[in-house]
Amino acid sequence: MIRYLLMLSTAAVVFTAAACSKPAAAPAPPAHPNISGSWVRPLRDRDVGGIPPLNEIPLTEWAATKLKAERPAGGENQDFANTTDPSLRYADPNGYPRISLHPMRFKIVQTDDYVYQLWEYNQNWRQIALNVPQDPDPAITWYGNAVGKWEGDTLVVDSIGYKDSTWLDARGLPHTQDLHLVERIHKVGENLAFDITFEDPGAFTKPWTAHLIYKPSPDGSMTENIYTISDELRFRERFLNQKVNIPIRR
Amino acid sequence: MTVSKSQIPNPKSQITSSGDWDLGFAIRVLGLALLMSTSAFAHHGAASIYDMGKETTIKATVTEFVWTNPHVELGISTSGGTKTDLLLELGSPPNIRNRGWSSRTVKAGDVVTVTFHPGLRGAKIGVVMKLITADGKELQA
Numbered sequence A: 001m002i003r004y005l006l007m008l009s010t011a012a013v014v015f016t017a018a019a020c021s022k023p024a025a026a027p028a029p030p031a032h033p034n035i036s037g038s039w040v041r042p043l044r045d046r047d048v049g050g051i052p053p054l055n056e057i058p059l060t061e062w063a064a065t066k067l068k069a070e071r072p073a074g075g076e077n078q079d080f081a082n083t084t085d086p087s088l089r090y091a092d093p094n095g096y097p098r099i100s101l102h103p104m105r106f107k108i109v110q111t112d113d114y115v116y117q118l119w120e121y122n123q124n125w126r127q128i129a130l131n132v133p134q135d136p137d138p139a140i141t142w143y144g145n146a147v148g149k150w151e152g153d154t155l156v157v158d159s160i161g162y163k164d165s166t167w168l169d170a171r172g173l174p175h176t177q178d179l180h181l182v183e184r185i186h187k188v189g190e191n192l193a194f195d196i197t198f199e200d201p202g203a204f205t206k207p208w209t210a211h212l213i214y215k216p217s218p219d220g221s222m223t224e225n226i227y228t229i230s231d232e233l234r235f236r237e238r239f240l241n242q243k244v245n246i247p248i249r250r
Numbered sequence B: 001m002t003v004s005k006s007q008i009p010n011p012k013s014q015i016t017s018s019g020d021w022d023l024g025f026a027i028r029v030l031g032l033a034l035l036m037s038t039s040a041f042a043h044h045g046a047a048s049i050y051d052m053g054k055e056t057t058i059k060a061t062v063t064e065f066v067w068t069n070p071h072v073e074l075g076i077s078t079s080g081g082t083k084t085d086l087l088l089e090l091g092s093p094p095n096i097r098n099r100g101w102s103s104r105t106v107k108a109g110d111v112v113t114v115t116f117h118p119g120l121r122g123a124k125i126g127v128v129m130k131l132i133t134a135d136g137k138e139l140q141a
Helices: A002-020 A063-070 A230-242 B093-097
Strands: A037-039 A105-108 A114-119 A127-128 A145-151 A155-161 A180-188 A191-200 A208-215 B002-004 B018-019 B056-066 B073-079 B086-089 B111-118 B125-132 B139-141
Touching: A127 A155, A230 B086, B073 B111
Parallel strands: A127 A145, B086 B125
Antiparallel strands: A037 A105, A037 A208, A105 A114, A114 A127, A145 A155, A155 A180, A180 A191, A191 A208, B002 B018, B056 B073, B056 B111, B073 B086, B111 B125, B125 B139
16 A cells, blocks of 8 residues: 555656646757758759850860760760660660759658658669768769768768769760769758769869759659660660660560 | 641641641651750750651541650551551650640540651651640640
């Protein structure tokens, strides 16, 4: 009985203390901006920045020669039928940052440890690991090894380890496996800016920077838009009468 | 088969006349397009395979409608048959879905009016700019 009374009184004290405690303090403001959501760089918008004109990019002799030999599918000297664009010829992943030049939207998902970019085109994605050191010898991948940290209102992303077969843009801008990108991602009003500095001694005589602006896009479910080598070759067979020498889905 | 042909100096123009379709793929190129189709940009440079300065409008029978990447495909017969005389591409599935299309918008046997940039050098292909369905709904591609 005594034990029972003691338990009862203890419960009453706890209840009274809880009821009389001060209201909880307002939650602390977030340590950094929220950049999650859907973003798009509309094709025809003129205020969304871009990769600079080719004559403003400090190409090495190797890069200039390689660029000249490429046959892009679009633009001034386009040759779709005979293009050397790896994302069409082989249906390769676009790689980075070319995937972010695609006019389809992408979504950013933020967690405490990672920032994810989810591109609608081909359902490609990359992860930016937060507050960890860069791996000096990462695996070579389509989307590189990216680490980031917040500096005030800017997410600074360092990435290396890029497969050298990708083009940096649809014009055929080349790079080597030593490509090093430093991105500063920050809000500008309601938009999201990516200032990307390209370093690659094999391809560029000095670092250069591109400024890309993304606009908010209605959020919600992402659309599936997966494109395969069968899709590409089937299109070429039907529309260009090109011979296809491997089995494809028709 | 009776088809409609018209000069379309302005994308908003409507078909104004009709006549007999000249088979043998002598497509009557009838006007200048003012705007390039957005549908082709995502995949390739349309200017290297289509005559983006020409615009053709015909009434034809759908032979196939394939909802696929990289571009949705529309086959049409200019003689009312089931054999594809012209193979036309539209935008990618998600892009044209945003413009009101679905995989059921048209089906084989439908008679539609379609406006497109024809293939270069007489190729029996084209890139669609707009289409009017059998029930009169106009859709941009």
